[in-house]
Amino acid sequence: MANKDWESFMASCRSRLEKARQQMREVEMLIKQTATEVERLVQRNARAASHVKQVEAQFDTVPREDIKSAYNTLLGNQQRLFTMRGQLEKLQNDKQHLTTLVELCEEILGFAEEGSRPVAEAGGKQQKAEELVIHVIEAQEAERLRLSRQMHDGPAQSLTNLVLQAEICEHLFDRDPRRAKAELAELKESVIGTFHEVKSFIFDLRPMMLDDLGLAPTLKRYAEGLAENGFDGVEMHVSGKERRLAAYQEVTIFRVIQELIHIGRQYSHASSIKVSVEMGDDAIKVSVEDNGTGFELDEELSTPDAQLLGLSTLRKRIEMLGGTITFDSRPGQGLQVQFSLPVEEAAEEA
Numbered sequence: 001m002a003n004k005d006w007e008s009f010m011a012s013c014r015s016r017l018e019k020a021r022q023q024m025r026e027v028e029m030l031i032k033q034t035a036t037e038v039e040r041l042v043q044r045n046a047r048a049a050s051h052v053k054q055v056e057a058q059f060d061t062v063p064r065e066d067i068k069s070a071y072n073t074l075l076g077n078q079q080r081l082f083t084m085r086g087q088l089e090k091l092q093n094d095k096q097h098l099t100t101l102v103e104l105c106e107e108i109l110g111f112a113e114e115g116s117r118p119v120a121e122a123g124g125k126q127q128k129a130e131e132l133v134i135h136v137i138e139a140q141e142a143e144r145l146r147l148s149r150q151m152h153d154g155p156a157q158s159l160t161n162l163v164l165q166a167e168i169c170e171h172l173f174d175r176d177p178r179r180a181k182a183e184l185a186e187l188k189e190s191v192i193g194t195f196h197e198v199k200s201f202i203f204d205l206r207p208m209m210l211d212d213l214g215l216a217p218t219l220k221r222y223a224e225g226l227a228e229n230g231f232d233g234v235e236m237h238v239s240g241k242e243r244r245l246a247a248y249q250e251v252t253i254f255r256v257i258q259e260l261i262h263i264g265r266q267y268s269h270a271s272s273i274k275v276s277v278e279m280g281d282d283a284i285k286v287s288v289e290d291n292g293t294g295f296e297l298d299e300e301l302s303t304p305d306a307q308l309l310g311l312s313t314l315r316k317r318i319e320m321l322g323g324t325i326t327f328d329s330r331p332g333q334g335l336q337v338q339f340s341l342p343v344e345e346a347a348e349e350a
Contacts, residue, residue: 017105048074240279246344260288268292
């Protein structure tokens with residue numbers, strides 16, 4: 001590849017780097033503002049929930065207008081809190097993507113500053129850098145598409161139903177107080193159900209445990225959460241020296257395991273999924289096996305089944321971090337996946 005093309009690509013990288021840094025500064029400022037707003041709404045929501053409990057304890061004596069006001073205030077606060085928490089999670093996710101892009105651009109520019117690189121070598125590095133950028137973008141967009149669909153089919157639909165139930169209660173207060181009370185009881189159950197659904201969605205989006213406690217506790221809690229929600233077929237086993245890894249490795253390992261469990265449940269219709277994580281001194285080795293219907297796969301992952309499942313994207317994620325991954329499946333034989341990553345432990349805080 002010509003030097004002129006390489007120089008043009010490097011100029012583009014510098015421009016991307018500066019833009020990404022500016023966006024990161026803006027996102028960090030928004031994260032601080034949003035986190036403050038979330039904290040304020042949490043306190044307001046707690047006060048509204050406490051007030052509703054007091055109203056419920058005196059339901060037969062409290063004026064109807066006061067009851068309506070209490071429930072409307074609580075519902076409004078919960079909707080606002082849900083929205084702001086979702087915004088905070090999105091901003092944190094955006095920051096993570098921007099951090100990856102900044103590090104990637106800095107690495108590419110570092111290659112250019114070596115000075116002694118032959119033209120052929122430069123061309124090869126350019127191609128590799130371009131491929132990395134493409135893979136990162138594709139992985140980001142695929143994840144965002146999956147999350148948007150999950151949001152639309154789950155919490156967003158549930159919130160719409162809550163609004164409709166609240167409107168029904170509002171219309172019934174004057175005409176049929178007894179039925180309105182029954183509708184309020186159902187509304188309360190729906191709110192509780194939606195709350196648990198939102199918590200599950202937020203955990204899927206970005207489990208806070210991963211930042212606070214690390215990979216092993218988060219994986220175990222994830223399996224427990226699936227069991228609490230009706231799927232107790234995940235057998236999670238972690239062996240070796242449990243410790244903190246570099247943040248990007250913990251996120252990658254968790255996401256790949258999470259996606260493989262999703263594939264086993266959603267597409268392979270598995271009733272049992274065995275996950276084994278071996279935390280060795282030099283490498284993390286993971287095995288995920290299910291007893292589902294299986295798929296038609298080839299070595300290049302070019303079959304329709306492999307394309308549907310997004311297995312090539314999982315392979316790119318692991319290989320970009322210097323790891324290896326293998327897939328083995330046949331119709332009627334389930335899906336078996338093994339992958340490993342070289343260990344990079346988290347830096348100790350000063």
